[in-house]
Amino acid sequence: MKDLLHPISLVIATLGFLCLLRDVPARRRDPASMALAAVFLLSGLSFLFSITPMWQYLDRALGTVNLSVPLAQGCVVALLACQQVVLTYWSSPPDVARGRARVWLGAGLAVIAGLFALFTQLTPSAPRPIDFTLYYAHDNAYAAYLTLYVTAYTLGELFLARACWRLARRSDRRSVSVGLRVVALGATITLGYSAVRIGNVIAGAFGGSLDQWESFAWTCGDVGAMLTLIGWLVPTISDQAQGVQYRVNQHRSYHCLRPLWLVFHREAPEIALPIDRVDPAQRRRFRGITIKLYRRAVEIRDGRFVIRQHLDAGVRENSEAHHRTRGLHGDELNAAVTADQIIAGITARAEGVRPDSDQLTDFADANRQTSRPMDDIGALLAVARHLPDPARAHQPERASA
Structure with missing residues (x-):
């Protein structure tokens, strides 16, 4: 025995x-x-x-x-x-x-x-x-x-x-x-x-x-x-x-944020944080998923800052009305509206259009509370889920200046 x-x-x-x-x-x-x-x-x-x-x-x-x-x-x-x-x-x-x-x-x-x-x-x-x-x-x-x-x-x-x-x-x-x-x-x-x-x-x-x-x-x-x-x-x-689940979620989040990141990167390539000047001994740290996800979130936030001065209040109002008819509310509504604002803001920046000061607004999800790092990632993922395909998306009209 x-x-x-x-x-x-x-x-x-x-x-x-x-x-x-x-x-x-x-x-x-x-x-x-x-x-x-x-x-x-x-x-x-x-x-x-x-x-x-x-x-x-x-x-x-x-x-x-x-x-x-x-x-x-x-x-x-x-x-x-x-x-x-x-x-x-x-x-x-x-x-x-x-x-x-x-x-x-x-x-x-x-x-x-x-x-x-x-x-x-x-x-x-x-x-x-x-x-x-x-x-x-x-x-x-x-x-x-x-x-x-x-x-x-x-x-x-x-x-x-x-x-x-x-x-x-x-x-x-x-x-x-x-x-x-x-x-x-x-x-x-x-x-x-x-x-x-x-x-x-x-x-x-x-x-x-x-x-x-x-x-x-x-x-x-x-x-x-x-x-x-x-x-x-x-x-x-x-x-x-x-x-392990946390790591898997980080990898999934990193890839799910790529479309949102690409939207900003195509318009403002300067948001990409260079790592070629990083000490070679430290460069391995930048290959880890935690750092890569953090960098992607920072670059997306930088992209939002770049187009913030092109956000039109009329776009926000039209988008909110559109998504309310779909039954969205709360954080989900704000995320959907923010996605529309991003597309419209990038288009406005490319065309060199800025709204008047009285028509300037902020992102709909700007006041979303995020107490933990992954909460911030979750807020960006919510926007990414509502990001329309530029080739076939509904584009909210900009209010005339």
Whole structure:
């Protein structure tokens, strides 16, 4: 059972670590993010060390049989401590969290040191990658070893489940709340592994054995660990999915703004921001979609400024009347009117026509409120959607001067 479930858990831990690794450079000063990445790395190592082929390889390479046991279980203790560090930083002020994190990490190191000290007291006669616990169940040194490990493991999972349930109720982010509940569920399931291991210690003291419960123990341990890892990944995957969606929207917006940009560029090519004088080392930044979209929006705004002095109030009035008959109102009406104003203003500029001062007006969407960068892009996209095809568009009449 162990060699069936551990590779699956290893794959999940590896994928999770790689997923988190993408954000590590940007969040290297965030202790919670670094601790969470450590959770996945340590989890993967614990499963890797316990798989029979790796167990046998370490026995040969290190010259100490069954050393995979303290290595794997030391990783488990370390990841339990790192999980508490994550929750501590998520639920406490940084100054308080820093002190508590040191306590958790110190306790984890103390347990790991105790495990290795007790492991040296064992007298392993042969590699036992499958039945290690059952083989040493009657050994007093191993009973102490197992008692220390199971106590730390059980307390760690209990603290984890309790803290996750509490923090999940307080979280305003749905992805975090759902993820923490999944972590809590996984931690609860792993208690089945703890129960069997505690039973091993008790049964060994009385000369008994729980060999028939080994598959149940490994199932609870691995399924619980899988759910825990998946739960920790939920907020990260949600954030990265939103990031991907944001990038896709930026690319879509960039291309959808092209017709509007071309309208201005054909009349006023000077609006294009030159980048040929940019330092070559910085030029790569200008190829990113965020900068390209920002440049396009700035150039369109510059184009609007160029034709602003050619906006005729009569065009605006006629356009508003036309689009009201189509049922448009609010921001959508203003965007449609602005699109007509742009076409008429460019035509007027090309013909050298300017309205009298009493007929001069502003764009219909000039007062639209935009609190975020993408709100401004949205306002320009609304205008672009209503931009008529110059070859067949309805052209509002300019009021006579």
